[in-house]
Amino acid sequence: MRGALPLFRFRGIQLLVHWTFLLLPGYVVLMGYSEGTPWHDLLVEVGFVLLVFLCVVLHEFGHALTAQHYGVGTKNITLLPIGGVASLERMPEDPRQEFWITVAGPLVNLVIAGIAFALISISGITLLLSEGFQDLTSWNSVLTFLFLANLSLFLFNLLPAFPMDGGRILRSLLSMRLPRERATRIATTVGRVFAVGFMAFGLLRGQPFLAIIGFFIFMAAGAEAKAVRQRYQIRSVRVRERMRTGPISMAPWATVQDAWNAMTMVDHRILLVMDNGVLAGIHHREALRQLLMDKGGTTPIGRGEAPLISVSAEDPAFDLYQRMLQEGFPAAVVVDAGRVIGTIEKRDLENAFGPVAHGPTLPVPSGYAG
Ligand SMILES: [Zn+2]
Known part of the structure; x- marks a missing residue:
């Protein structure tokens, strides 16, 4: 906020x-x-x-x-x-x-x-x-x-x-x-009845705070109902619709400085380490920043971490988001027939879910x- x-x-x-x-x-x-x-x-x-x-x-x-x-x-x-x-x-x-x-x-x-x-x-x-x-x-x-x-x-x-x-x-x-x-719809309606009651009581009894709170509840009840509705609609969203195509990839012998420059040019937070066309590992931007400060720019990036979560483009995006939260992963690699076709970051899903x-x-x- x-x-x-x-x-x-x-x-x-x-x-x-x-x-x-x-x-x-x-x-x-x-x-x-x-x-x-x-x-x-x-x-x-x-x-x-x-x-x-x-x-x-x-x-x-x-x-x-x-x-x-x-x-x-x-x-x-x-x-x-x-x-x-x-x-x-x-x-x-x-x-x-x-x-x-x-x-x-x-x-x-x-x-x-x-x-x-x-x-x-x-x-x-x-x-x-x-x-x-x-x-x-x-x-x-x-x-x-x-x-x-x-x-x-x-x-x-x-x-x-x-x-x-x-x-x-x-x-x-x-x-x-x-x-x-349906449960949300019923609870929202009950909430709105109370909200109107608060507003009326607050205005009649000269309690402005109660009236403001009533107004706030009325608006918030509507927003919550809408959010639940949307959440159900976006259940059908696939990873493909939210993923980032054109991931940044580099070989393990590329330097930390080059990797850092490439990452800051675009707003991606993960970098793929490709060794002869095969995904060898990934680097998170934070880890790369740490490497740059600790070891200097001329160090090779190495293989990075093991690719953490890999998903298919047709997987439901909601399930992936839940998994990222539960397992504490900030990003995932999208794989199709053994080939990396994109990346998806937690923040790409946060707005929706x-x-x-x-x-x-x-x-x-x-x-x-x-
Ligand atoms: Zn509470």
């Missing part, structure tokens, strides 16, 4: 913050300032907003780490002012896996709420349900806030408003019985706007 700053990486999953996220504390400060709220209270409010988003981040990692358990990578987690989005490399076709990946997020919030509640019970402090949250330095208000915020995160995200978590859970439950496309945005995880609007 453009305009997103990297924050940190955990288990290979990058957390990004989109610049528009800064609008949120900005909005809180501006609203408070115009109402004459003292600076100290404003900072406390901003602190609580950030605390909610910390819980959203943990929620997203719940999705991402469960996905990792099923061998599904996460490109990144992005924080937006409306919530967090985990961008999964693909959504498992197995509805049970989709179910668990999705449920894991809200469960994180339920666990945090449970811990906060346990601490409140042990320490014998009273829940400040009605008095609001005045102080970030008081355990009482922080714990009460964490309890309520996470309970709301749990409940709100379980609403069956596709593509929120509840909608995905509904879809995965439906697809255990129905074809996935993935990644899938999981989420957004929506913080409860009143948590920071009311």
Whole structure:
């Protein structure tokens, strides 16, 4: 996503913050300032907003780490002012896996709420349900806030408003019985009904964030339905339609510098090493760059790595994409009757088949706007 700053990486999953996220504390400060709220209270409010988003981040990692358990990578987690989005490399076709990946997020919030509640019970402090949250330095208000915020995160995200978590859970439950496309259609319709409800409620009750979220869900539900439809249509796409013809090939004794020059002239990421007309190996651009830095330009390229995946031009492109993700290969060689006729790279398939945005995880609007 453009305009997103990297924050940190955990288990290979990058957390990004989109610049528009800064609008949120900005909005809180501006609203408070115009109402004459003292600076100290404003900072406390901003602190609580950030605390909610910390819980959203943990929620997203719940999705991402469960996905990792099923061998599904996460490109990144992005924080937006409306919530967090985990961008999964693909959504498992197995509805049970989709179910668990999705449920894991809200469960994180339920666990945090449970811990906060346990601490409140042990320490014998009273829940400040009605008095609001005045102080970030008081355990009482922080714990009460964490309890309520996470309970709301749990409940709100379980609403069956596709593509929120509840909608995905509904879809995965439906697809255990129905074809996935039909299950998505039903979940999308339910999601749109909720979205219209959010918009109406938000506008009538003067909760602009809820109305914005409703609008967002409405649009996202449509986009998801379209993506699933397209994904079914492109199932019929063959490797031939996406492959790169005219691969770059060189002999093992060609120099690293020549190979590097040839690769940077065109936008290919793999180079074929041909020995007397036979494919001897391949070089990835990254490996070639490393070789150039370590050994210098005059070194021969050698035979490179063994050709990793070779496919036929008539193979389904979708299957190849799944295989590349599962086995971690960035490219494949397309072979016809023992002859290399082209190459295909993961990014050539990414536009069509993935990644899938999981989420957004929506913080409860009143948590920071009311
Ligand atoms: Zn979620």
